[in-house]
Amino acid sequence: MKTETCWPWSAGIHRSGYGIFSVHSKQVYAHRYSFELHNGPIPQGLVLDHVCHGWDRSCISGIRCLHRRCVNPQHLEAVPFAENVYRGNTLAAENAAKTHCPVGHPYDVANTYITPEGWRVCRECSRKKDAKRRKAVTS
Ligand SMILES: [Zn+2]
Ligand SMILES: [Zn+2]
Ligand SMILES: [Zn+2]
Structure with a gap:
């Protein structure tokens, strides 16, 4: 069953806008943890993309994007780094080029x-x- 509802992380939020928590005093990104829990380790060279961010055309993006704290594993996709940048912030996309x-x-x-x-x-x-x-x- 695919659910379109975001699961916003409500505990710690990193200054970049992503949900975090600590394990053995090490900071862990909540969405990465959630993804790996369901899909196994993220392959080398890939980063996680929030698919739900792409669904919401009105999203302000950047660090205030609320999708960044979404930990619904069905909303996460491992993509090559450049692709993630292209989908997101255009300045970063320019930088990536x-x-x-x-x-x-x-x-x-x-x-x-x-x-x-x-x-x-x-x-x-x-x-x-x-x-x-x-x-x-x-x-
Ligand atoms: Zn979501
Ligand atoms: Zn967003
Ligand atoms: Zn240099």
Whole structure:
């Protein structure tokens, strides 16, 4: 039986808008937990997409999207990262289309860090920023 009703998580909410709870003092995303409980581990390289978000054309999206806290496993689908971004925030989609960071470092597997919000961060650039900060402290 497929139910279209969302199951909004009412306990902890992460600042990105997703439901969270802690297991052994580690934060776990509630929707990921719910999905894995019903479907097994999320395959490598895939992220969860809230299908119900796509049903609701009036959704404001972003961190205030209420679908993010939905833990109904029937509303969750494991999709490749880029697809999830395309369905969601257009700014992030634009970001995903870029193959290099503003300075020209490649956004490849080794050099890219993905934030919980789905943004890509250039590792090379953040390393340089860190080094600068350390230098500023020691000199
Ligand atoms: Zn839902
Ligand atoms: Zn939504
Ligand atoms: Zn860079």
